[in-house]
Amino acid sequence: MRLGGAAIIGAAALLATGLGAVRPTWRWPALPAGVAAPSIPADNGMSAAKVALGRRLFYDRALSADGSMACADCHQQEKGFADGLSTHRGVMGDMGVRNVPGLANVAWRSGLTWTEAGLSTLEQQAMVPMTGTKPVEMGLAQDDAGLARRIGADPCYRRMFAAAFPGAQGGVGFAEVTAALAVFQRTMISFGSAHDRGALSPLAARGAAQFKAAGCADCHSGTDLTDSKTHYVGTSAPREADSAAYGGKPLPPGVEPPPEQFRTPSLRNVAVTGPWLHDGQSPTIESAIRRHAAPMLADVDMPALLAFLDALTDHDFLNNAALARPPATCPIPT
Ligand code: HEC
Ligand code: HEC
Secondary structure, three states: OOOOHHHHHOEEEEEEOOOOOEEEEEEOOOOOOOOOOOOOOOOOOOOHHHHHHHHHHHOOHHHOOOOOOOHHHHOEHHHOOEOOOOOOOOOOOOOOOOOOOOOOOHHHOOOOOOOOOOOOOHHHHHHHHHHOEOOEOOOOOOOHHHHHHHHHOOHHHHHHHHHHOHHHOOOOOHHHHHHHHHHHHOOOOOOOOOOOOOOOOHHHHHHHHHHHHOOHHHHOOOOOOOOOOEEOOOOOOHHHOOOOHHHOOOOOOOOOOOOOOEEOOOOOOHHHOOOEOOOOOEOOHHHHHHHHHHHHHOOOOHHHHHHHHHOOOOHHHHOOHHHOOOOOOOOOOO
């Protein structure tokens, strides 16, 4: 099905409360039949003010130790919010350990990151790039006062935090920053690919049938072509396992790491999120498929399969102005 550009953005409606105050609320855009709105934490509802704040923060390099790195440097809209690199170095020069995943429809993921790191909400996950040490990415200390100096010194941010968190007395800490980032990321909604619109070419339609027949859809299942689960698919060397990377729990001393399992990635926009697989070591989609699903390919017409995967690209999403770098001018004038 086709969603208009304006519908994708979501609507900020003004709702009069019983007391006569006017309170901005949030409505999900029209979603395809059968897709329910994602579940969101009870303590972090959607609001237009939080979306605007989260968007500004997502693109702001002030959220890194040396002012050189924003979320958006690794998660680039035109690449489906991936980055085109195998792995991405952090601000202290630490080599990245895993490939940057795309973020389309991340609001619907029930498990986050390539491994079973115990990160189930976007609020929890956002702490990892900002303050994680294995590897250091943005390199911030886990220190609310430091964060408040870095962000809260800006009068525009002070107004935006006050609008987004009206009860919090203008507090600027990691709780508010992660809440706003999560709310913005929940608006990264992508249902406009040729596959969604029922507009597959004959070749891609043949590929779609083979994707099911070959069993790809056993793991790449559902609306977003992922079961959100981890599987052992033979893509890691045992020595590679580092359970403590990116916010995971370290293994007790002396315990041998098991062969690593990886979460089935969503295949939305997969044509633009390469290089592929958890380590970014597959330079083509075909090599990524052969590396983890070779035995399934005996009867598969590869050009048709690749045409289907290409039809998962949502150009409206990659160009959605509501998800792009926001204008430098403050959205809340003095
Ligand atoms: C240095 C590059 C880098 C930066 C900066 C970065 N990320 Fe990421 N991001 C990654 C990598 C790599 C992963 C995968 C980690 C893993 O799987 O263990 C990831 C994973 C994620 C995921 C999980 C997606 C999924 O489907 O599982 C989300 C959400 C996310 N990042 C949001 C953010 C936010 C918000 C910020 C800014 C606060 C941010 N990232 C900054 C590299 C980065
Ligand atoms: C047993 C579950 C399973 C099956 C079956 C399966 N995959 Fe995957 N797929 C995965 C996992 C897990 C990964 C990530 C592996 C990694 O990163 O090491 C993956 C990764 C991919 C990627 C790379 C995506 C990216 O963003 O890097 C593509 C493309 C892909 N699969 C397509 C297919 C196709 C096509 C088939 C059928 C021929 C298939 N898969 C069968 C689980 C599966």
